[in-house]
Amino acid sequence: MAAPIRGATTRQTPARSFGAKMKQQILIQLAEWIRATAGERGLLVPVSGGTDSALCFWLCQQALPAKAVAVHFGETLRGHAWFESLGPIETIPLPPEQEEKELTRWALLLSLSTRRRVWLVGSRNRTEDVFGTFSLASRVATYYPIVSLWKSEVLDLCGLIGVPEEIIASSHQADPLCGRTELMAEIGVERIDRFLKVKEGELPADELTILPADHLRYLDETYQRGQYKRNLPIRAPRF
Structure with a gap:
């Protein structure tokens, strides 16, 4: 029998498209998949303060807590205390103001992950994957833990694991950087x-x-x- 998930909350939530038991099982299976496929390589997880990167980092910490490191551009990270409670966060200075900021960020992340010989985790969900709203630059990521989950499922699972409300609320707001x-x-x-x-x-x-x-x-x-x-x-x- 699978062990309970570390950090999962028991707070009451409205009825969803799938039951709490199934959600718990999905989280367990994804963590087991990461544990089985990441091998000896570590996991570099870019976090933005949104639900997708929150779920990715949580899953990576569940699976390989000694090998998963979050990385964030700039000093301000929404839900910083929650991310920090999961594992280490490294801060990278924001690239200089320029038109190709998204391209520069992913180039820096690819360079960092290559030098460290770790997987570069992408937080693309199935909604973005099917819709085609992800950036071309983000295709340099080498590991996609939540690409099989619709965005609505990501939000459901974030509610289960106790992601702060300010992070969940941000997914319902316009965000051009995320293609929303x-x-x-x-x-x-x-x-x-x-x-x-x-x-x-x-x-x-x-x-x-x-x-x-x-x-x-x-x-x-x-x-x-x-x-x-x-x-x-x-x-x-x-x-």
């Missing part, structure tokens, strides 16, 4: 995931009838615009 526009924040995580599940064939098309026409059009345009990323890198056939 004002309109996406207005549409909401649950409806975006419902749209994408229909696209992936996991829900019937009539699930989209609750979406206003302008929201549906916007989501479809965003989805179509990002689909090329799912096929990268583009490889020539064998001749």
Whole structure:
């Protein structure tokens, strides 16, 4: 029988799309997967103060507490005390103001992980993966623990493990750096995931009838615009 999860909370939460027992099992299985696949290499986990990186760092600490290190750009980290309670956090000075800040950050992270010979953890979730809203620069990450989880599931699991409310609330706000526009924040995580599940064939098309026409059009345009990323890198056939 699997051991209880360290740090999980028993606070009351509203009914979700899947039960508490299943959530607990998912967390256990993900931690076991990390333990089985990371090998002797350590884990460098970029944390932003959002729910995706919070769940990633928590899982890595559950699996390999002696080998997982968080890294953050700048001095201010939302929920710093909570992250610090999990494990060590290293701070990297913010890159100089420039147009390619996202590219520079990932280049620095790749360089750091390569020198240390550790996995560079990416916190991309399934919503971003299917939607194509992740940055091209973030593709240098070499380890994706939560890429099978929809964003709504990430939020559910963050509630279970006791992620601070200020971190969870940030996922419902617009954040251009994460590819979340004002309109996406207005549409909401649950409806975006419902749209994408229909696209992936996991829900019937009539699930989209609750979406206003302008929201549906916007989501479809965003989805179509990002689909090329799912096929990268583009490889020539064998001749």
